[in-house]
Amino acid sequence: VAAKVIGEVQALMIFPVIPYAILAIFYMFWLSAAFHLFSSGEVRQNNCESNCCAYNLESRRISCERCCGYSIHYTSHIGVAILFHLLGGYWATHFFIACSSTVIAGSVASYYWARGDTSPDIPFLPVFGSMKRLLRYSLGSVAIGSLVLSFVESIRFILESIRRKLKVSYTTPENWFGKMIHHSSKFCLKCVEWTIKSVNRNAYIMVSCYNLFNCF
Numbered sequence: 001v002a003a004k005v006i007g008e009v010q011a012l013m014i015f016p017v018i019p020y021a022i023l024a025i026f027y028m029f030w031l032s033a034a035f036h037l038f039s040s041g042e043v044r045q046n047n048c049e050s051n052c053c054a055y056n057l058e059s060r061r062i063s064c065e066r067c068c069g070y071s072i073h074y075t076s077h078i079g080v081a082i083l084f085h086l087l088g089g090y091w092a093t094h095f096f097i098a099c100s101s102t103v104i105a106g107s108v109a110s111y112y113w114a115r116g117d118t119s120p121d122i123p124f125l126p127v128f129g130s131m132k133r134l135l136r137y138s139l140g141s142v143a144i145g146s147l148v149l150s151f152v153e154s155i156r157f158i159l160e161s162i163r164r165k166l167k168v169s170y171t172t173p174e175n176w177f178g179k180m181i182h183h184s185s186k187f188c189l190k191c192v193e194w195t196i197k198s199v200n201r202n203a204y205i206m207v208s209c210y211n212l213f214n215c216f
Contacts, residue, residue: 008111009108009111009126009127011107011125011126011128012104012107012108012127015100015103015104016100018100019097019099019100022096023093023096026092026096027089030085030089030092033085034082034085034086034089037081037082037085038072038082040074040078041073041074041075041078042072042073042074043072043073044071044073087150087154090150090153090154091146091147094146094147094149094153095142095143097146098142098145098146098149098200098204099134099142101201101204101205102130102134102142102204102205102207103127103130103208104130105130105205106129106130106133106134106208106209107126107127107129108126109205110126110129110130111126130208133208133211134211136211137211138207138208138211141203142204142207145203145204146200148196148200149196149197149200152193152196153196156189156192156193159185159189160189
């Protein structure tokens with residue numbers, strides 16, 4: 001059936017280029033805004049509590065002043081804006097991928113149930129008909145599903161970062177209790193990721209099929 005769909009609905013071979021092109025344009029604006037946010041902090045010299053010396057390229061001699069380096073300090077508003085920007089970029093990525101999955105599922109469903117039928121209710125171009133149904137009926141469902149997936153993936157990323165900082169991800173503990181925690185935590189994180197992605201993918205398919213039935 002999949003081979004027949006690709007042979008009949010040839011637009012499916014070209015359609016994946018559209019969401020990735022939109023994502024490329026989105027990332028251009030997202031990166032420019034990210035550079036602006038990350039460069040909005042205040043550069044301060046670190047507190048030099050210990051004696052240190054470094055070679056100064058301008059004076060071409062060893063200097064023991066201002067050798068502690070500099071760091072960027074952000075206000076609370078800029079920190080919240082950076083966090084919101086990162087989460088928004090992650091959400092938008094999942095949103096465009098979910099829209100692509102929903103359009104593909106809707107176009108395949110319209111071809112599958114209309115095979116050999118010339119009913120005017122079935123769109124002549126299934127891909128464009130599925131895009132129209134997405135924009136009209138299921139855009140909110142796709143946005144909520146991608147938001148839930150973004151939150152779950154963010155929590156998983158934070159937990160994975162904590163694991164790496166605790167040096168549990170790369171070095172297996174010696175005792176049996178540490179080994180059990182190590183392997184069970186990795187397994188649980190993988191199960192949560194796989195379950196959420198599978199549920200979202202099946203939900204997008206059901207949403208596209210339900211919207212197709214509503215058009216009849």
